[in-house]
Amino acid sequence: MPIYEYKCQDCGTDFEEIVSVSAERNPQCPSCHSTKTEKKISIFGSFSGSKGNASSCSSSGFS
Numbered sequence: 001m002p003i004y005e006y007k008c009q010d011c012g013t014d015f016e017e018i019v020s021v022s023a024e025r026n027p028q029c030p031s032c033h034s035t036k037t038e039k040k041i042s043i044f045g046s047f048s049g050s051k052g053n054a055s056s057c058s059s060s061g062f063s
């Protein structure tokens with residue numbers, strides 16, 4: 001699912017919104033409920049740094 005970052009033009013709140021493909025409308029500002037929101041950038045794959053967790057307890061739970 002694409003996550004877009006919006007900025008409210010009324011109060012300046014930055015927020016992220018998961019937008020479906022068919023949705024063309026701007027979401028409401030979660031702070032002041034204004035619809036004067038502006039799409040900033042699309043965030044794709046913001047989950048960086050999720051490297052392989054080489055935890056030492058991977059083979060635990062064996063009794």
Ligand SMILES: [Zn+2]
Nearest residue numbers: 008011029032
């Ligand atoms: Zn706002």
